[in-house]
Amino acid sequence: MGEEPRSPVTVERMSVLFRVQHILLMVSLLVLAVTGFALMFHDNWLAAAVIRLEGGVLYRGIIHRSAAVFLMAQLVYHAFYMLCSREGKRELREVWLTRRDFDDFFLAMRFNLGMDSKYPRFGRYGYKEKFQYWGATTGVFLISVTGIILWAETFSMRYLPKVVLDLTLIVHGYQGLLAFVILLFWHLYIVHLHPSVFPMNRAWLTGRVDAEWLRQEHPAEYEKLKGEGVI
Amino acid sequence: MKPLRSFVMAGLLAAAVGGMATGGNAGPTVGDCQECHGDKTIEMTMPDGTVRSLFVDGKAYRSSTHGKAACTACHVDAEAPHGKLSPVSCGRCHTEAAKSYAQSTHGIARAKGNRDVPGCGDCHGKHDIRKVQDPMARTFRLNIVGVCLECHEDRVIEERYDLPDEKMMAAYRDSVHGMASRKSGLLGSAVCTDCHGNHLILPGDQPRSATHRQHIPSLCGKCHSGILEKYERSVHGKGMRAGIAESPVCTDCHGEHTITKISDPASSVYVKNVPRTCSACHDKEAISSRYALPKKRFSSYMDSFHGIALEYGMTKAANCASCHAFHDILPASDPASPVNKANLPRTCGKCHPNAGENFAKGMIHVEVSPEKAMGVFAVRVFYTIFIGTLVTLFVLHVAMDLLGRRRRGKAKAGKTEG
Numbered sequence: 001m002g003e004e005p006r007s008p009v010t011v012e013r014m015s016v017l018f019r020v021q022h023i024l025l026m027v028s029l030l031v032l033a034v035t036g037f038a039l040m041f042h043d044n045w046l047a048a049a050v051i052r053l054e055g056g057v058l059y060r061g062i063i064h065r066s067a068a069v070f071l072m073a074q075l076v077y078h079a080f081y082m083l084c085s086r087e088g089k090r091e092l093r094e095v096w097l098t099r100r101d102f103d104d105f106f107l108a109m110r111f112n113l114g115m116d117s118k119y120p121r122f123g124r125y126g127y128k129e130k131f132q133y134w135g136a137t138t139g140v141f142l143i144s145v146t147g148i149i150l151w152a153e154t155f156s157m158r159y160l161p162k163v164v165l166d167l168t169l170i171v172h173g174y175q176g177l178l179a180f181v182i183l184l185f186w187h188l189y190i191v192h193l194h195p196s197v198f199p200m201n202r203a204w205l206t207g208r209v210d211a212e213w214l215r216q217e218h219p220a221e222y223e224k225l226k227g228e229g230v231i
Numbered sequence: 232m233k234p235l236r237s238f239v240m241a242g243l244l245a246a247a248v249g250g251m252a253t254g255g256n257a258g259p260t261v262g263d264c265q266e267c268h269g270d271k272t273i274e275m276t277m278p279d280g281t282v283r284s285l286f287v288d289g290k291a292y293r294s295s296t297h298g299k300a301a302c303t304a305c306h307v308d309a310e311a312p313h314g315k316l317s318p319v320s321c322g323r324c325h326t327e328a329a330k331s332y333a334q335s336t337h338g339i340a341r342a343k344g345n346r347d348v349p350g351c352g353d354c355h356g357k358h359d360i361r362k363v364q365d366p367m368a369r370t371f372r373l374n375i376v377g378v379c380l381e382c383h384e385d386r387v388i389e390e391r392y393d394l395p396d397e398k399m400m401a402a403y404r405d406s407v408h409g410m411a412s413r414k415s416g417l418l419g420s421a422v423c424t425d426c427h428g429n430h431l432i433l434p435g436d437q438p439r440s441a442t443h444r445q446h447i448p449s450l451c452g453k454c455h456s457g458i459l460e461k462y463e464r465s466v467h468g469k470g471m472r473a474g475i476a477e478s479p480v481c482t483d484c485h486g487e488h489t490i491t492k493i494s495d496p497a498s499s500v501y502v503k504n505v506p507r508t509c510s511a512c513h514d515k516e517a518i519s520s521r522y523a524l525p526k527k528r529f530s531s532y533m534d535s536f537h538g539i540a541l542e543y544g545m546t547k548a549a550n551c552a553s554c555h556a557f558h559d560i561l562p563a564s565d566p567a568s569p570v571n572k573a574n575l576p577r578t579c580g581k582c583h584p585n586a587g588e589n590f591a592k593g594m595i596h597v598e599v600s601p602e603k604a605m606g607v608f609a610v611r612v613f614y615t616i617f618i619g620t621l622v623t624l625f626v627l628h629v630a631m632d633l634l635g636r637r638r639r640g641k642a643k644a645g646k647t648e649g
Contacts, residue, residue, distance in 0.1 A: 042534075042539045042543075109631060112631040113635075114638065155585065157587070158589070158590070160590070161590060161592035162591065162595065163604075163606055163607070165590075166606070167606055167607060169536075170611055174611070178621070181618055181621060181622055
């Protein structure tokens, strides 16, 4: 890949605000995963080491909840930003799930298996990006709600039977696992291991991508930008 | 009559003493004996070649409890000079003690001619014998441990008779009882003889032994009587009285020689160690099945937040005893049990003030199985399948995507050529 001459033309794909949000999200999710899974899988040596590193089970909890508050604040901020700001509204329109995304998905699968000759022409976000965005958002929302119930245990205990709290705990843990699996298999693939970006799509740092990459992977977006005269 | 008799007795005694002093035939005095036995170098070679000192410390003898008596009170056949004397029989005066001793494990072995086991003198001392109340007595409370350990910490003896090893004996010194008597000189603290008995000492597996399982609660209760009272009310105490062998007695939870304060992290009933101690029985398949007790007590607790918190050193987290109580533990079906449904709000409320009746509706640390916890079981199965499927699909998708990319590459290459 290295010897291939890179097109000097680049386009912005992530604005500064989104890059900051992305980095904060990454940090808080990592902290939550490390502190959370150590508790979920507490009976092995690695978890024991991690919990000791975090200063025991008490501080583990404090770190976990601090990161959680931070993440929830980001979720709220993000929701407002997507609903109220000009850039956010535009992005929301782009990332909104439509019938076409499912059609694209099936078309892509058919093409991949050689059952169709056309490959979908993705816009700014293809089904991969959209599925990930909505999957992660739903996950974070569910984890936040269950997390709050567990955190406010004195309050929850007054209104909820023990069995509901047991279920909440299970959902919280497994939902975390689910989010982690999505990150590991989906996100890692599309922004790191995918041959077109390997070893990493730098947009999360520079904010920009090659116009050529856009033309190959998101042709509809490329043409739209060309039409607008950006490229 | 009486004064007359004592007058006559006193007269006779005076005559006897006078006779002895003038070297009559009433036997040797202590002074006579000391003429030879007061010599530190006096010794005798035994038939087996060992040399034995025949010195008797006259000063120690005079300050002993028998110090006023003549040597012949014990050495009945002693004359001056004399050959081999017959053995001293303490039982001539101390009949009760001799009778008990004869039935003890020491006494039985000694009757068979075993000289490793202690006779009277080995514990009480010989010429320097003192009353047990005398702090200088070998058998004074604070000195007893040392006396017993003279043999019971001797590896040769332990191996010869298959006795518990010296570590178990040494453990007593660091136990709460050992520390109290050794460090603080606390007279109320248990020493060897308080539990094992003195003259009538027997191995713990013999029903007559003071330390036999069935006697343990009342044995500990001699000092810890308030606790015994609670224990007797508990399911364990009742089980024990009903002859259920698996029902725990004090030592099963607290240990015996190793017993330490509950605040000591080494104690088997230290907060952090309680779950493991209870699980020694309650996680045993055989015991749960035989007495129809709930299963998976240990793992279901250790996977709960209480268990994890305790494991990682948050000692204020609830352990078994926090909810179930301990000495007066009762089955959950008993209305007096703190884990009876009706009492749960109060029990949980000790730490979680808001845990009301609503909260108590769920089951606490049950094994996750369809019969016991359907909801939790179902959600867990759902997530496991869901995540498993998703991972499979992800992998499939990646494979297909890569496959498709190759096709796209080829198609594009074809296009540029054409």
